[in-house]
Amino acid sequence: MKKLSFGKLALPIYAVLAMVFLLTPIAYTIMFSFNDSTRSNTVWEGFTLRHWAQVCNRQDVCDAVTNSIVIGVISTIFATILGTALAIALVRYSFRARSLVSLSLFLPMATPEVVLGAGLAGLFFNAGVGAGMTTIIIAHVMFCLSFVVVTVKARVQTLDPTLEEAGADLYANPRQVFRKITLPLLMPGIISAALLSFALSFDDFIITYFNSGSVTTFPKYIYVAAARGVPAEANVIASAVFMLAIFIVLATQIRGAIKRSKLAKS
Amino acid sequence: MAFAAFGGGAPAKDNSTKRKGGPIVLVLILPGLIYLGLFFMTPLLSLLVTALESPDPSGAIGAYLYDLNFGNFATVVTQYMPQIIRSFGYAFAATVFALAISYPLAYFIGVKLRGSPLIQRLLLTLVIAPFFISFLLRTIAWKQLLSDNSGFVALLHNLHILAPTSYFIGTDAAVIFGLTYNFIPFMTLPLFTNLERLDIRFLEAASDLYANPRKVFRKITLPLSMPGIISGTLLTFIPIAGDYVNASRDFLGSSKTSMIGTMVEADFLQNWNYPSASALSVLLMALILIMVTFYVRRSGTEDLL
Numbered sequence: 423m424k425k426l427s428f429g430k431l432a433l434p435i436y437a438v439l440a441m442v443f444l445l446t447p448i449a450y451t452i453m454f455s456f457n458d459s460t461r462s463n464t465v466w467e468g469f470t471l472r473h474w475a476q477v478c479n480r481q482d483v484c485d486a487v488t489n490s491i492v493i494g495v496i497s498t499i500f501a502t503i504l505g506t507a508l509a510i511a512l513v514r515y516s517f518r519a520r521s522l523v524s525l526s527l528f529l530p531m532a533t534p535e536v537v538l539g540a541g542l543a544g545l546f547f548n549a550g551v552g553a554g555m556t557t558i559i560i561a562h563v564m565f566c567l568s569f570v571v572v573t574v575k576a577r578v579q580t581l582d583p584t585l586e587e588a589g590a591d592l593y594a595n596p597r598q599v600f601r602k603i604t605l606p607l608l609m610p611g612i613i614s615a616a617l618l619s620f621a622l623s624f625d626d627f628i629i630t631y632f633n634s635g636s637v638t639t640f641p642k643y644i645y646v647a648a649a650r651g652v653p654a655e656a657n658v659i660a661s662a663v664f665m666l667a668i669f670i671v672l673a674t675q676i677r678g679a680i681k682r683s684k685l686a687k688s
Numbered sequence: 689m690a691f692a693a694f695g696g697g698a699p700a701k702d703n704s705t706k707r708k709g710g711p712i713v714l715v716l717i718l719p720g721l722i723y724l725g726l727f728f729m730t731p732l733l734s735l736l737v738t739a740l741e742s743p744d745p746s747g748a749i750g751a752y753l754y755d756l757n758f759g760n761f762a763t764v765v766t767q768y769m770p771q772i773i774r775s776f777g778y779a780f781a782a783t784v785f786a787l788a789i790s791y792p793l794a795y796f797i798g799v800k801l802r803g804s805p806l807i808q809r810l811l812l813t814l815v816i817a818p819f820f821i822s823f824l825l826r827t828i829a830w831k832q833l834l835s836d837n838s839g840f841v842a843l844l845h846n847l848h849i850l851a852p853t854s855y856f857i858g859t860d861a862a863v864i865f866g867l868t869y870n871f872i873p874f875m876t877l878p879l880f881t882n883l884e885r886l887d888i889r890f891l892e893a894a895s896d897l898y899a900n901p902r903k904v905f906r907k908i909t910l911p912l913s914m915p916g917i918i919s920g921t922l923l924t925f926i927p928i929a930g931d932y933v934n935a936s937r938d939f940l941g942s943s944k945t946s947m948i949g950t951m952v953e954a955d956f957l958q959n960w961n962y963p964s965a966s967a968l969s970v971l972l973m974a975l976i977l978i979m980v981t982f983y984v985r986r987s988g989t990e991d992l993l
Contacts, residue, residue, distance in 0.1 A: 437796045440789060441814055444872065447829035448821050454829075464832055504720040511716035523717055526724050532922065532980050533732075534930020536949040537969045540956050541731030544738050544966060564727040567720060621819055627933060628949070632956065644824040648938040652828060660822045667820035668813070675809050 455657035462651030473654040480655040486643035494623040497562035505570025513578040539632030553635030566619040577611025738966035750960035760967040779929040782867035790875040798883035858942030866934035875920040882916025
């Protein structure tokens, strides 16, 4: 009997410990955004809101974040459009190059970042293209594309094709079917793909480092600053982004749960 | 696959009828395919070409001539053997640890919490929470939490696990620890998407037939979750083998923990030794492709995407 009750508790306790392990450095990072430190942010020196109130006192941190946001938004738009088209084609149509397309989408995910970064940097170098914002964006679209396809594909697979057929039966032309039926139904998948793509782009360091030239992104800023100590302002930015992202995810989930319970009632 | 769990909705249930595609397929796939051709395939080929170059006779730094110099590969293998062994050793160890930590967690979330979808969603959100905060800052957080004057190191000293004059940060163990931590979500997600769909009636049938829990796990749960284990190990092993941030001196490593990526970065960005950096990249890619081919043969590309 005793053994049984222990067995029942073991997994939940384990899960809680695993969560604590996963979340400890996050809590640490957020906590140290409130640290009353001046130069290096390694020892706790008391609570302050100073860094939150005046993030852009560190102009270099703010510039880096601005670059990262611009890069993230532009790369996400391109990757989402290209990736959604590919996902629809892969699920909906049979064509001869299917396995070739699948393979060329899988390979970038199976390639280590240093290889992608060095390869692109070599290509730009040989072509005489100077590294900067454009080369970073080109690189980000490339590695985000496959992840967009994977995410949107999962959504296309759950889509009922008879809905589109019904639209066509009611004299909607293919363009109207796509705009009024397919696209709205795919939207949740496309939005999560875009969020994932932005998150990947915003946090990418290795590929960016090889192709950035003199442009500094947020991760590159942290990497370079790590040698002499990262200022608390970087923690402020990271904590703010984290809270915003968690809020978006939770809001989507709660909305989904409410929708489902409404559907279940009716 | 793994990232469907990111919020893409219900697990994939393929109810699509495949239509013969005409010109519409070309419109849908060509832009993406051309993009990958230009900025994924071409760079890989350019790496291969650069890997065969020799120094320019003029002796100018950073100038090279193409001349089928296969010797570059022999040079990097002998010169960087410790880094090659370290990269794959770290990747192997961290993947095994990540699997050992993730499997019970994914099982708990995917199987035990089926009755309470709200808690299930919440825990899943917490598993992916690390994705939303800079992994460089999280790694720096560990560096400070486990630093030389931390309680953790004092404990190791008191328990005589560490000699009084040695510390944790900068060791192989610290790098493996950081790699394991950073890649756990990449292992947990595919395991979860797989275990979420595990039919518990099989487990019940097995125990009805007098299989003990251990046997049920070995004969039913484990074989059924193999696809999840395969994509999880690929998603962790590959990026770990190419990572060099955790092993960097400013993060959890030291000069004694350099990996393949460290050398590629140094050769490419600091020494301008493009042939060496390229040969090393090609070697890393080749070793990983061999591994992936082995896996793909067993599971098929369709499953991986």
